[in-house]
Amino acid sequence: MSISHRRPRPPGAALAAAAVPLLALAGCSSSGAADGTTEITFLTTNDAPNPEVADALVEAFEAENPDVSVTVEIRPGGTEGDNLIKTRLSTGEMADVFFYNSGSLLQALNPDSSLVDLSDEEWVGSLTEEFVPVVSTENGTYGAPLGASFAGGIVYNKPLYEELGLTVPTTWDEFMANNETIAAEGDGVAPVIQTYGETWTSQLFVLGDFANVLAVDPEWAEQYTAHQRSYAQEPALLGFQHQQEVAEAGYFNEDFASATFPDGARMVAEGEGAHYPMLSNVIQTVMQNTPDGVDDLGFFALPAEEAGNTQATIWQPNALYVPRSTEGAELEAAKEFVAFANSEAGCEIQNEMLPPAGPYAGTCEVLDSAPPLLADIQAYFDEGRTANALEFLSPVKGPNLEKVTVEVGSGIRSAEDAAAFYDQDVENQAKQLGLEGW
Secondary structure, three states: OOOOOOOOOOOOOOOOOOEEEHHHHOOOOOOEOOOOOEEEEEEEEOOOOHHHHHHHHHHHHHHHOOOEEEEEEEEOOHHHHHHHHHHHHHHOOOOOEEEEOOOHHHHOOOHHHHEOOOOOOHHHHHOOOOOHHHHEEOOEEOOEEOOOOEEEEEEEEHHHHHHHOOOOOOEHHHHHHHHHHHHHHOOOOEEEOOOOOOHHHHHHHHHOOHHHHHHHOOOHHHHHHOOOOOOOOOOOHHHHHHHHHHHHOOOEOOOOOOOOHHHHHHHHHHOOEEEEEEEOOHHHHHHHHOHHHHHHEEEEOOOEOOHHHOOEEEEOOOEEEOEOOOOHHHHHHHHHHHHHHOOHHHHHHHHHHOOOEOOOOOOOOOOOOOOOHHHHHHHHHHOOOEEEOHHHOOOOOOOOHHHHHHHHHOOOOOHHHHHHHHHHHHHHHHHHOOOOOO
């Protein structure tokens, strides 16, 4: 499963086109209306705020393009949604524009045969070099970003750091020294927040450390896909070992086994916890639930053993795609809609309804009013100290990572045992994908 996790946000824009259930339109195709209007469909996911974002984009697009009518379709997320995407692509019944993952899940759609190559579109020139590979093959570029990138690392409480005279650590030893100071002088503050009430949150010690793995071994992702690297060996083993080290030191919050993601967001924002290993898009939950704490949060990369190897791990945004089944006037309208999402008007909607938790991957720009945490993340980009998360570089990921990281953090399984178990866990998926070497 992907670690990407969007939190609910309140509805934003008025409904411009009726959002209809996916199955209600199955088998329907776009066509021109009697008045000459070109009709297209836009498929998005049901997790908030994506339906509201779709409605806002459609309303604004139709205002600028009165000769085009866009109907929004909603699909489920997860495996069910993935299967629906694959089915509709294979039967030629896909919506004219659809919102879907970038990276390895996109490659599973066989984009060269199922999607329209958008390489000649004007907005392609604005894409970042980190984003292009996750929506492209050797034969074309297929996706336009919707939303911003976000980082995985440590979200921390800045006033607490100032109060205790701490500085941002660049090595693992420095990070543990800060935790020791917080435990001794923090008046009950948890040095490190964990929220295993939602098990996906337990993975950050491992997944957020991946950029550091690449700093030590730049070929790790390629060799991992070829079954020539493993988590049971360093440098990848260190993520599991670091999680175990923090747990054994007693630095977690007392309720770590039952606390949830919103609990962790509140704790770090209010200074009840100092460090939350998390994706930077936690800032969206803080903005919603604890807005007074937004300016108190900073970000730093999970520290590596050596400062020179400390890098921020980046998750790229999902994207908009056009299937090959879309042709003629509908194809031109679909391309116009994708371009509009990355225009000045589309970027305004994105900034308002999808508050960025990292730099944009295309034409959009982060506003000056963005939370301070974004400046910390941007600094890693400016210094060239970032790398994409493993899921954008390899299709290999087992279903039980969050299970074993919960066990490591809970003292149930050792780091070494967990890493070896996870290496076995990924084998079935790799074999199903037909990867060489497995």
